Amino acid sequence: MADSQPLLSLDGDPVAAEALLQDVFGIVVDEVIRKGTSASEKVCEWKEPEELKQLLDLELRHEGESQEQILEHCRAVIRYSVKTCHPRFFNQLFSGLDPHALAGRIVTESLNTSQYTYEIAPVFVLMEEEVLKKLRALVGWSSGDGVFCPGGSISNMYAVNLARYQRYPDCKQRGLRALPPLALFTSKECHYSIKKGAAFLGLGTDSVRVVKADERGKMIPEDLERQISLAKAEGAVPFLVSATSGTTVLGAFDPLEAIADVCQHHGLWLHVDAAWGGSVLLSQTHRHLLAGIQRADSVAWNPHKLLSTGLQCSALLLRDTSNLLKRCHGSQASYLFQQDKFYDVALDTGDKVVQCGRRVDCLKLWLMWKAQGEQGLQRRVDQAFALARYLVEELKKREGFELVMEPEFVNVCFWFVPSLRGKKGSPDYSERLSKVAPILKERMVRKGSMMIGYQPHGTRSNFFRMVVANPALTRADVDFLLNELERLGQDL
Amino acid sequence: MADSQPLLSLDGDPVAAEALLQDVFGIVVDEVIRKGTSASEKVCEWKEPEELKQLLDLELRHEGESQEQILEHCRAVIRYSVKTCHPRFFNQLFSGLDPHALAGRIVTESLNTSQYTYEIAPVFVLMEEEVLKKLRALVGWSSGDGVFCPGGSISNMYAVNLARYQRYPDCKQRGLRALPPLALFTSKECHYSIKKGAAFLGLGTDSVRVVKADERGKMIPEDLERQISLAKAEGAVPFLVSATSGTTVLGAFDPLEAIADVCQHHGLWLHVDAAWGGSVLLSQTHRHLLAGIQRADSVAWNPHKLLSTGLQCSALLLRDTSNLLKRCHGSQASYLFQQDKFYDVALDTGDKVVQCGRRVDCLKLWLMWKAQGEQGLQRRVDQAFALARYLVEELKKREGFELVMEPEFVNVCFWFVPSLRGKKGSPDYSERLSKVAPILKERMVRKGSMMIGYQPHGTRSNFFRMVVANPALTRADVDFLLNELERLGQDL
Numbered sequence: 009m010a011d012s013q014p015l016l017s018l019d020g021d022p023v024a025a026e027a028l029l030q031d032v033f034g035i036v037v038d039e040v041i042r043k044g045t046s047a048s049e050k051v052c053e054w055k056e057p058e059e060l061k062q063l064l065d066l067e068l069r070h071e072g073e074s075q076e077q078i079l080e081h082c083r084a085v086i087r088y089s090v091k092t093c094h095p096r097f098f099n100q101l102f103s104g105l106d107p108h109a110l111a112g113r114i115v116t117e118s119l120n121t122s123q124y125t126y127e128i129a130p131v132f133v134l135m136e137e138e139v140l141k142k143l144r145a146l147v148g149w150s151s152g153d154g155v156f157c158p159g160g161s162i163s164n165m166y167a168v169n170l171a172r173y174q175r176y177p178d179c180k181q182r183g184l185r186a187l188p189p190l191a192l193f194t195s196k197e198c199h200y201s202i203k204k205g206a207a208f209l210g211l212g213t214d215s216v217r218v219v220k221a222d223e224r225g226k227m228i229p230e231d232l233e234r235q236i237s238l239a240k241a242e243g244a245v246p247f248l249v250s251a252t253s254g255t256t257v258l259g260a261f262d263p264l265e266a267i268a269d270v271c272q273h274h275g276l277w278l279h280v281d282a283a284w285g286g287s288v289l290l291s292q293t294h295r296h297l298l299a300g301i302q303r304a305d306s307v308a309w310n311p312h313k314l315l316s317t318g319l320q321c322s323a324l325l326l327r328d329t330s331n332l333l334k335r336c337h338g339s340q341a342s343y344l345f346q347q348d349k350f351y352d353v354a355l356d357t358g359d360k361v362v363q364c365g366r367r368v369d370c371l372k373l374w375l376m377w378k379a380q381g382e383q384g385l386q387r388r389v390d391q392a393f394a395l396a397r398y399l400v401e402e403l404k405k406r407e408g409f410e411l412v413m414e415p416e417f418v419n420v421c422f423w424f425v426p427s428l429r430g431k432k433g434s435p436d437y438s439e440r441l442s443k444v445a446p447i448l449k450e451r452m453v454r455k456g457s458m459m460i461g462y463q464p465h466g467t468r469s470n471f472f473r474m475v476v477a478n479p480a481l482t483r484a485d486v487d488f489l490l491n492e493l494e495r496l497g498q499d500l
Numbered sequence: 501m502a503d504s505q506p507l508l509s510l511d512g513d514p515v516a517a518e519a520l521l522q523d524v525f526g527i528v529v530d531e532v533i534r535k536g537t538s539a540s541e542k543v544c545e546w547k548e549p550e551e552l553k554q555l556l557d558l559e560l561r562h563e564g565e566s567q568e569q570i571l572e573h574c575r576a577v578i579r580y581s582v583k584t585c586h587p588r589f590f591n592q593l594f595s596g597l598d599p600h601a602l603a604g605r606i607v608t609e610s611l612n613t614s615q616y617t618y619e620i621a622p623v624f625v626l627m628e629e630e631v632l633k634k635l636r637a638l639v640g641w642s643s644g645d646g647v648f649c650p651g652g653s654i655s656n657m658y659a660v661n662l663a664r665y666q667r668y669p670d671c672k673q674r675g676l677r678a679l680p681p682l683a684l685f686t687s688k689e690c691h692y693s694i695k696k697g698a699a700f701l702g703l704g705t706d707s708v709r710v711v712k713a714d715e716r717g718k719m720i721p722e723d724l725e726r727q728i729s730l731a732k733a734e735g736a737v738p739f740l741v742s743a744t745s746g747t748t749v750l751g752a753f754d755p756l757e758a759i760a761d762v763c764q765h766h767g768l769w770l771h772v773d774a775a776w777g778g779s780v781l782l783s784q785t786h787r788h789l790l791a792g793i794q795r796a797d798s799v800a801w802n803p804h805k806l807l808s809t810g811l812q813c814s815a816l817l818l819r820d821t822s823n824l825l826k827r828c829h830g831s832q833a834s835y836l837f838q839q840d841k842f843y844d845v846a847l848d849t850g851d852k853v854v855q856c857g858r859r860v861d862c863l864k865l866w867l868m869w870k871a872q873g874e875q876g877l878q879r880r881v882d883q884a885f886a887l888a889r890y891l892v893e894e895l896k897k898r899e900g901f902e903l904v905m906e907p908e909f910v911n912v913c914f915w916f917v918p919s920l921r922g923k924k925g926s927p928d929y930s931e932r933l934s935k936v937a938p939i940l941k942e943r944m945v946r947k948g949s950m951m952i953g954y955q956p957h958g959t960r961s962n963f964f965r966m967v968v969a970n971p972a973l974t975r976a977d978v979d980f981l982l983n984e985l986e987r988l989g990q991d992l
Binding site: 056075 | 514516517518520521522524525527528529532533534536537538544546547548549552553556558559560561562563564565567569570573574577578580581582583584585591592594597599600602603605606607609610611612613614618619620621622623624626627630631634650651652653654657661671672673674675676677678679681691692693695696697698699700701702703704705706707748749804810811812829831833834835836838840841842843844847854855856857858859863866867869870871872873874875876934935938941942945951953954955956957962965
């Protein structure tokens with residue numbers, strides 16, 4: 009029975025709660041902030057799944073465990089996790105540890121609220137709008153709308169859903185069967201979420217018309233024209249083009265001005281998936297790569313990638329000023345969005361989204377921006393470009409490395425071809441080359457010295473994709489990458 | 501130019517990073533863990549939006565700010581945020597602060613990884629599976645599948661998408677236009693995400709057939725039968741029923757056995773939206789409310805609500821053992837899910853979902869479960885029921901309070917009718933009553949003494965919905981609620 013005691017002692021006991029949290033925070037400082045970011049420590053402590061299960065003692069039991077055991081679990085979780093903050097973690101489009109962003113995340117977690125109403129998230133409703141306004145200004149818009157989504161894939165889905173709703177508002181109520189067959193267009197280098205999204209939204213993957221890309225991975229506007237004509241000839245109604253600013257593998261930027269011309273001519277919604285490349289807008293030197301983005305109808309931009317805000321921080325930005333988001337997604341739940349509140353209910357932004365509870369994703373970016381200023385973030389982007397350039401020049405100096413292409417962004421794609429040098433003509437060259445990267449990957453992970461991704465791409469055999477995103481990266485880390493590949497591959 | 505210095509000094513300087521994080525953590529301990537959970541402090545410090553904007557200094561500028569200013573921003577963000585951990589925050593279906601769950605969230609944030617591959621999330625891939633297995637066992641399944649989603653709305657969407665894909669696998673490629681018109685069924689008390697989801701998934705809100713509920717808010721199985729016949733007669737193909745275990749306002753549990761019979765008879769997918777009520781499965785005393793849930797095909801369950809794990813922790817559980825999730829959502833991106841990896845690539849679970857990057861949501865629940873044990877969580881659920889019962893009995897003792905109905909869960913819905921006592925027959929009673937709750941809500945928020953939600957419901961005028969979810973709640977807090985309403989409403 010509930011009596012005057014709280015339901016559970018520790019929960020009602022801020023002193024005990026504080027002691028636990030102090031201990032856990034101490035472990036985080038020692039094991040993540042200090043050791044996790046130290047080049048002299050391992051990036052990962054590889055264990056086979058079966059062994060790892062034993063080490064972690066994952067089982068959830070009837071009885072609770074002691075505080076000491078809980079702390080030991082925290083240590084084990086950290087010990088066997090990959091340190092994405094490590095200066096030799098080059099594996100994904102995110103890495104590094106921005107302390108201000110992490111501070112923002114810790115405050116966010118401690119406050120644990122949902123972004124839907126001003127009533128329970130007054131600070132974050134206002135802050136989200138301020139952050140979105142700033143991002144829109146960098147796109148080139150003085151007005152508009154937007155929202156933070158749980159990742160770029162869902163941001164892209166929002167764009168597709170908004171575009172079809174704008175053209176066919178009936179869709180919301182009557183569904184796709186009431187509409188003609190729709191077609192959307194994106195290049196073969198687009199992120200896989202475009203097709204996933206088309207399936208999820210009921211359009212089907214067939215509705216995605218794949219436009220050719222050139223050798224550097226950029227959409228070919230002439231082929232876009234061709235595909236639009238073809239779709240029309242087949243009785244489909246084109247409604248959206250999704251261009252990419254910063255493709256996942258090659259880091260290519262689609263030519264937005266030319267694509268915007270095509271969209272304007274055909275009356276199509278232009279979405280720009282700038283999840284990866286959007287942060288380049290901060291750089292005066294490099295923002296020309298996104299020239300024309302201000303002509304888009306929607307932009308997806310993930311500061312959790314190049315700006316290291318931490319997962320997830322994914323903005324969907326809209327040029328629209330007609331409350332399209334709310335009209336498209338709103339359902340006016342009377343228990344949450346009461347109209348007889350004592351404040352302006354336009355501040356209850358929760359009906360703009362398809363989620364109900366929605367995490368606060370703005371504080372980590374806001375706090376980091378406050379600390380760095382736009383100039384600090386700009387410098388970070390510029391230096392990432394500079395460091396990628398350094399890597400390219402160093403690669404060229406060494407035998408055994410071969411660039412896939414001159415990069416225009418901070419993805420540096422290259423082969424490492426230890427013993428295959430000069431054997432390009434041999435019949436099994438491609439097959440043998442494709443085995444080098446997986447072997448080296450296994451060796452670096454088992455050793456824990458670094459992590460870098462690889463993939464095949466079209467007709468190209470497996471190559472490495474180095475991503476320069478960690479703000480703490482130095483030339484020494486880049487040199488290490490090359491030296492370490494040579495060490496790991498000396499017998500290959 | 502990048503030289504041997506890191507891109508930004510603080511980022512490459514773990515000592516400075518640590519100092520900042522220590523300071524911010526200290527603020528979190530003082531302002532959230534201590535003061536935020538203290539009944540003698542305010543739940544919220546209400547400010548009008550324009551004033552709050554000034555107080556927060558939200559603007560993002562070109563120049564960065566000093567460490568001192570950053571810490572002051574953290575203090576202000578906390579000061580003006582609602583304390584959802586406060587023992588008098590009764591406003592939502594989540595509240596309270598579980599220190600172990602918060603510890604898990606801080607570790608999660610520090611490690612900042614994505615749940616998609618074993619390569620970069622070895623601990624969390626294994627842990628998520630263990631946690632999902634435990635939740636499935638409580639549903640009554642010894643096998644199955646599942647995934648954590650960004651909230652219950654998206655979990656519900658997954659269920660709908662999986663159900664239509666299972667029946668019409670063509671849908672993924674060819675879209676809804678290749679399918680007959682579909683119909684899904686849910687009660688009028690369902691969460692609004694069912695309709696939002698139907699619109700987002702391209703089915704349209706018309707595809708949602710609304711089944712009647714009884715006076716207590718439970719779906720009427722006979723009406724479900726009727727609606728299915730009606731839909732068929734109109735040429736639609738029924739494919740899914742979404743039952744609710746714990747409705748949002750009344751806390752009602754649909755009769756799952758009877759609904760499962762109907763689904764079995766018609767060959768329909770049974771989804772149970774147990775986002776709110778799922779945690780009752782932990783209680784031997786109360787789990788009968790969900791009797792029949794083991795017959796479902798899918799279950800949505802949000803431990804971030806009644807179990808206070810923190811936003812977001814939303815499990816979609818599946819009975820399926822045929823890899824339906826991956827077949828329905830998979831797209832085999834070759835840059836992420838390489839098939840030539842050196843470990844079992846079945847561990848790369850990222851292709852089960854429609855997101856790409858996906859936050860780690862399992863650790864907070866796992867760590868809390870380790871600390872409490874199943875028995876601790878069970879006790880928490882049982883005591884929430886007991887405290888809700890205490891509130892009901894106290895309500896009945898006081899004049900001026902009127903229960904909307906006897907609750908079967910921890911939502912206690914009631915009117916507070918200060919001067920309207922005995923005037924039920926008067927013509928403007930309902931209109932006058934509807935104004936009481938908004939006035940009291942404004943008064944409590946401006947005073948900062950507590951927060952409780954209200955809403956109209958069908959023909960019922962605005963009433964309060966008290967949610968007993970905070971594990972730190974005591975009888976004293978319940979008494980305070982009633983006393984405070986009397987104080988705030990003495991002139992009404």
